[in-house]
Amino acid sequence: MSTITQELTRERTHHDRCRTALTAMIEGAHEQVVVGENASASGADAEVLGYELRSRAKEMTELPQGPLFFGRLDFAGVRDGAVAGDHRGQSYHIGRLRIGEHPAAPPLVVDWRAPVSRAFYRAGAHDPQGVAVRRRFGWAPGSRGDSADLTGFEDELLGQGEELSGPSAFLAEEIERPRVGPMRDIAATIQPEQDELVRGDLGVSVCVQGAPGTGKTAVGLHRAAYLLYTHPQRIQRGGLLILGPNRTFLAYIAEVLPSLGETGVRQSTVDEEIARHPVRAADSPEAAAVKHDARMAEVLRRALYARVRLPADSLALRDGSYRWRVSLGELERIVAQVRGEAPPYATGRERVQTRVLALVRDQAERRSGTRTHAWLRAMGRQVRGFLDEVWPRVKPEEVLAELLTDPSGAAAGGLPAAADGILSAAEQKALVWEKPPRSVKSAKWTAADLVLLDEIAGLIEHPAGYGHIVIDEAQDLSPMQARAIARRARFGSLTVLGDLAQGTTPWAARSWPALLGHLGKPDAQIIPLTTGFRVPEAVVELANRLLGALDVDVPAARSLRTDGELNLLPVPVREVAAATADAVARALAREGSVGVIAADAQVPELHEALTAAGLPAAGPQELGARLTLLPASLAKGLEYDHVVAVEPAAVAQAEERGLERLYVVLTRAVSRLDVVHSRPLPF
Structure with missing residues (x-):
C-alpha cells in the first residue's frame, strides 16, 4: 500500500471518529434538555436554562449533513517551531464547527472561526506563521459526509518555503462546482483578503465595494458567523440582523449560516423591518x-x-382644600428648555411633566414636608390636561x-x-x-409611506437596536431607508455590502460616503474587492464594457477564472423566443443550473415559448430547479452556472437605471453566458 493511500485511509478513519463524536454531541444535547427540565432552579433561572439547552439541541439537530473537515494544519515541531508558540508540534483538522469527544479533551475538529484557524487562510511560504504543512482535502461532489467520499488531499510545505505553484486544484474544484439550489458557504475557500474582512472587530463598521463574483455576500455572512462565535454574549444582547433586498434573495442565502452552525439569526428586508401596516397603495x-x-x-x-405649543395660562393643581400654582413664565421656560434639548418626542413629554411636578413638590415639601409617590401620581393626573395642550400625545x-x-x-x-x-x-x-x-x-399606505412612518416613530421614541447588522445590496437603499437602519444601529456596528455599478433603484447611491452618512457610520472604512472567483473572465470583460456608461466611480472587476464561455451572437436573431428555447436546450445538455433572464415584460412570452418547446421553467423562488426563468428585477444576488440573457436592449430601456440592471443580468453567470438578441446591443 502506497504512503498516499495509507495517509488517505488514516484521514478517513479520523473522519469516522469525528462522525461518531458528533453523533454523541447531538445525543448529549438532547439529554441535557431532559436533565435541565428536571433541574431544581428558580422560575426565571429554569426558563433561561431550558431555553439555552433547547436552542443548543435544536442547532445541533439542524446542522446540514456534509464533510466534517476540509483542511488540516500541522505546526512546526520543538526545534524549528518558535513562531508556532503553544501550537508547536500540534496538528488540527479545520471544519465548520468544533467536534470533540469530551469538553476537556483536545478537539477532533477545530472551528474555522477559532484563532488558530486563521493561519489556514493567511499563512504562506513567505509567512508560514509557524505552520509546517497546510493540507486541503478533496471530497466527492455533493458528499453528505460519508468517509468514503474523501477522494484526496493536497499538501503545502510552508515550513520549507514551498507552496503550490498555481491555484489549488481542490480550491478551484470547490469554487467552480456547479450551482444548483441555494447559496453555499465558502468556509473552505476563503481567501486572505476575504478572511481579513470576516475577522474584523465587532466595534468597527466596514463597507465592502465588491465587484460581481468577488464573494462580498459570502464575506458578509461569514463575518456574521464569526461575530456570533467570537462575541456570543454581546451579540445576543442586541441581536444580529441580516438585511437583503427581497425574499427571493434571502431564500437563496438562507442555508449559509446554518451550514456554519448558526441558527436563529433574523434575516429580513428593510420593508419587513419597518412594516407597521400592509402596503395597499402605490406612489407615482x-x-x-x-x-x-x-x-x-x-x-x-x-x-x-x-404640535408643541407654549402654554396659554398658569397651572393650578388641587391638593385637598389647597391649590398649588405654577406661573405662566415657569411653564413657558420648562417647555422651551425641553424643546431645546431635542429629546425623542415621547421623552420630551415626560420631561415636561417631571419638571412641572418637581416645582409643585418643592412648594409642597417646603410647606409641610416630604410627599409620597401616591401624592405625586395624583398630581400627575391633574397635569395631563396641561400636557395634552402643550405637548400632546401623537x-x-x-x-x-x-x-x-x-x-x-x-x-x-x-x-x-x-x-x-x-x-x-x-x-x-x-x-x-x-x-x-x-x-x-x-x-391606504404605500411602501414609501412606511419609511416615513418609521422616521416619525423614531422621532417619537427610539426603536430597539441590534448589536450588528449586515446589509447586502446596500447601494439600492434610499437615504430615508438608510436612516431607518441607522436608528437600529445607534449602538451597534454595520457590515455594508454592495456594488455601486449594480444600483438599480431610482435613488440608488452614487457614492459610498454619502450613503454611509445616512447610515450613521460616516467613518466606516470602504474596502474594494475587485478580484472575482466565481464569474469567468470572459463574462467580466463583457460586463466591464458597460462601466463607462454608468454614473459611478468603481474599479473595473477582474477574474481569476479563464475557463468560462461567452456566446455572443454577432448577428441579431429574428425570433427571440425560439432562439432562447434553442439556447436553453443546449445549456441543459451540460451540467449545472440554467437561468433565463429577461426584461420583466418579456417573461410571460418566454415562459410560453419554453413550455411549448418542452422546457418548463421554474420561477426564481424554486431554488433547487435545474431551469429557472426570472425577470431582470429579481436577478440581483443570484447565480446560475449557465445564463441565457435575453434582449439586453429591452432590459436597458425598461427603467431609469436600465444599464445598471443589465450589468447585474450579465454577471449572474458563473460558467457560461449566452446573449440572445434581435436588437442592437447596448454595449
Missing part, C-alpha cells in the same frame, strides 16, 4: 422620489414638533396623514409650513393625496 414615481429623499426627515420633524399615522392631506396649511403640522424652504411647490403637490381617506384608520 414623482411622489416616491420625494418621499425617499433625505430632505423629508426635516419636513417630518417640523410636522411633528409643530401617533406617526396622525402626523403623516395630516401632512399628506393639507395642501392649504390649515393645520399646525400641515405641508406648507413643514416643507417651507425645503420642498418645491411641485414636490409638495406630488406628495398630497388625491383622495384623502375618511380617517387615519382607513388610510
Whole structure:
C-alpha cells in the first residue's frame, strides 16, 4: 500500500471518529434538555436554562449533513517551531464547527472561526506563521459526509518555503462546482483578503465595494458567523440582523449560516423591518422620489414638533382644600428648555411633566414636608390636561396623514409650513393625496409611506437596536431607508455590502460616503474587492464594457477564472423566443443550473415559448430547479452556472437605471453566458 493511500485511509478513519463524536454531541444535547427540565432552579433561572439547552439541541439537530473537515494544519515541531508558540508540534483538522469527544479533551475538529484557524487562510511560504504543512482535502461532489467520499488531499510545505505553484486544484474544484439550489458557504475557500474582512472587530463598521463574483455576500455572512462565535454574549444582547433586498434573495442565502452552525439569526428586508401596516397603495414615481429623499426627515420633524405649543395660562393643581400654582413664565421656560434639548418626542413629554411636578413638590415639601409617590401620581393626573395642550400625545399615522392631506396649511403640522424652504411647490403637490381617506384608520399606505412612518416613530421614541447588522445590496437603499437602519444601529456596528455599478433603484447611491452618512457610520472604512472567483473572465470583460456608461466611480472587476464561455451572437436573431428555447436546450445538455433572464415584460412570452418547446421553467423562488426563468428585477444576488440573457436592449430601456440592471443580468453567470438578441446591443 502506497504512503498516499495509507495517509488517505488514516484521514478517513479520523473522519469516522469525528462522525461518531458528533453523533454523541447531538445525543448529549438532547439529554441535557431532559436533565435541565428536571433541574431544581428558580422560575426565571429554569426558563433561561431550558431555553439555552433547547436552542443548543435544536442547532445541533439542524446542522446540514456534509464533510466534517476540509483542511488540516500541522505546526512546526520543538526545534524549528518558535513562531508556532503553544501550537508547536500540534496538528488540527479545520471544519465548520468544533467536534470533540469530551469538553476537556483536545478537539477532533477545530472551528474555522477559532484563532488558530486563521493561519489556514493567511499563512504562506513567505509567512508560514509557524505552520509546517497546510493540507486541503478533496471530497466527492455533493458528499453528505460519508468517509468514503474523501477522494484526496493536497499538501503545502510552508515550513520549507514551498507552496503550490498555481491555484489549488481542490480550491478551484470547490469554487467552480456547479450551482444548483441555494447559496453555499465558502468556509473552505476563503481567501486572505476575504478572511481579513470576516475577522474584523465587532466595534468597527466596514463597507465592502465588491465587484460581481468577488464573494462580498459570502464575506458578509461569514463575518456574521464569526461575530456570533467570537462575541456570543454581546451579540445576543442586541441581536444580529441580516438585511437583503427581497425574499427571493434571502431564500437563496438562507442555508449559509446554518451550514456554519448558526441558527436563529433574523434575516429580513428593510420593508419587513419597518412594516407597521400592509402596503395597499402605490406612489407615482414623482411622489416616491420625494418621499425617499433625505430632505423629508426635516419636513417630518417640523410636522411633528409643530404640535408643541407654549402654554396659554398658569397651572393650578388641587391638593385637598389647597391649590398649588405654577406661573405662566415657569411653564413657558420648562417647555422651551425641553424643546431645546431635542429629546425623542415621547421623552420630551415626560420631561415636561417631571419638571412641572418637581416645582409643585418643592412648594409642597417646603410647606409641610416630604410627599409620597401616591401624592405625586395624583398630581400627575391633574397635569395631563396641561400636557395634552402643550405637548400632546401623537401617533406617526396622525402626523403623516395630516401632512399628506393639507395642501392649504390649515393645520399646525400641515405641508406648507413643514416643507417651507425645503420642498418645491411641485414636490409638495406630488406628495398630497388625491383622495384623502375618511380617517387615519382607513388610510391606504404605500411602501414609501412606511419609511416615513418609521422616521416619525423614531422621532417619537427610539426603536430597539441590534448589536450588528449586515446589509447586502446596500447601494439600492434610499437615504430615508438608510436612516431607518441607522436608528437600529445607534449602538451597534454595520457590515455594508454592495456594488455601486449594480444600483438599480431610482435613488440608488452614487457614492459610498454619502450613503454611509445616512447610515450613521460616516467613518466606516470602504474596502474594494475587485478580484472575482466565481464569474469567468470572459463574462467580466463583457460586463466591464458597460462601466463607462454608468454614473459611478468603481474599479473595473477582474477574474481569476479563464475557463468560462461567452456566446455572443454577432448577428441579431429574428425570433427571440425560439432562439432562447434553442439556447436553453443546449445549456441543459451540460451540467449545472440554467437561468433565463429577461426584461420583466418579456417573461410571460418566454415562459410560453419554453413550455411549448418542452422546457418548463421554474420561477426564481424554486431554488433547487435545474431551469429557472426570472425577470431582470429579481436577478440581483443570484447565480446560475449557465445564463441565457435575453434582449439586453429591452432590459436597458425598461427603467431609469436600465444599464445598471443589465450589468447585474450579465454577471449572474458563473460558467457560461449566452446573449440572445434581435436588437442592437447596448454595449
